[in-house]
Amino acid sequence: MELGVIADDFTGASDIANTIAKGGLSTVQFLGLPDRPAPASCQAGVVALKSRSIPAGDAIAQSLQALDWLKEQGCRQVVFKYCSTFDSTPAGNIGQVGEALAERLGVKGVVACPAFPTTGRTIYQGHLFVGDRLLNESGMESHPLNPMTDSDLRRFLRLQTADPVGLVPWSVVRRGGAAIRKALDDAAAQGETLVIVDAVSDDDLYAIGEALDGVPLLTGGSGIALGLARNILKGGTATAGSGSFAPVSGDEMILAGSCSNATRGQVERHAARHPTLRIDVGAVMDGRLGPEDILAFAREHRGKAPLAYSSSTPAEVKAAQERHGREAVAETLDRLFAEAARRLVEGGLRRLVVAGGETSGAVVGALGLRSLAIGPEIDPGVPALSSTEKPLALALKSGNFGAPDFFEKALATLEGA
The missing domain is CATH 3.40.980.20 (Four-carbon acid sugar kinase, nucleotide binding domain)
Known part of the structure; x- marks a missing residue:
């Protein structure tokens, strides 16, 4: 297994599995913490947890177990996947899980990018938009479990983290992968574990993907995975695989x-x-x-x-x-x-x-x-x-x-x- 994903809910797991499979890797979605090795044909494994709305301590424990299993399968890169509308609350667990995974892997300057432009989720100057509306004016402020009341992801995420939260603005993203990589390295040097990265188009996500080639950990929505399969296939550590979906007729x-x-x-x-x-x-x-x-x-x-x-x-x-x-x-x-x-x-x-x-x-x-x-x-x-x-x-x-x-x-x- 080349690429691993820890997803905080089942639909989000399907979402990013879809992105990776379209990129050319044979992808399997595992439901809950796996209790056996992945099949040999699996190039990307997505572990689907139901951890979005549970206490942070429980979410951290489950996510670290998933990380350990993915590392045992040979994964060199892991994605922590959450919703493109950043479903959480000030007392939520996105920031705490992200920092716990980063600590386990010994990394800082970790991307946090829930953008998914294809469905209207974009980030500019650290603010998350749904279509042409700020997140907290998009209807998500009325979410029954995780109402989103602030579109400023740096400010919102900081309520959940121990370390400061950084930002790579679009003015840097537009300059390409090398500029993004340097900005993330600078953020790490400043002690910023999680770093919001702007993205307003798929081209931005591909540039971010280029910057993330080979990094141990990244976090975000499914869009953050757009360029990851291409990196792996280009590096020659895997060849394009095929899925095993079986259509079914009936009730x-x-x-x-x-x-x-x-x-x-x-x-x-x-x-x-x-x-x-x-x-x-x-x-x-x-x-x-x-x-x-x-x-x-x-x-x-x-x-x-x-x-x-x-x-x-x-x-x-x-x-x-x-x-x-x-x-x-x-x-x-x-x-x-x-x-x-x-x-x-x-x-x-x-x-x-x-x-x-x-x-x-x-x-x-x-x-x-x-x-x-x-x-x-x-x-x-x-x-x-x-x-x-x-x-x-x-x-x-x-x-x-x-x-x-x-x-x-x-x-x-x-x-x-």
């Missing part, structure tokens, strides 16, 4: 737990042509709606691309959280979707689409899968996936990703259409 289901603007639009679009089941949070919390209701709905609408969703507006989410408690709502909905997915797959379901990072983590955990093969890209940042252990194809979508018709496209791609 299908869509589960949506994300409350993002993008997912709510996709649900509305899908509902115009397909059967949908709205999951009422109050009914779930009161025990009036459970997994058996989702199963009955799926059976009734078999073959019609049925969708069950809890996606709600920010006002509805806030009301439910105030009544039942934020963590209680999140945990109860995760258990609902996880149990429904487990029973659906046990009953013969073969194609499953899940929207939302937390929801995807809960579902995949309940299915007991160990690893996934990376298939064709459905929409930017979202690949088709297939289990390496059973006839099951999946799409795990970050809430903010995907075109309006994502759900239909995903089901078609999973069966090879």
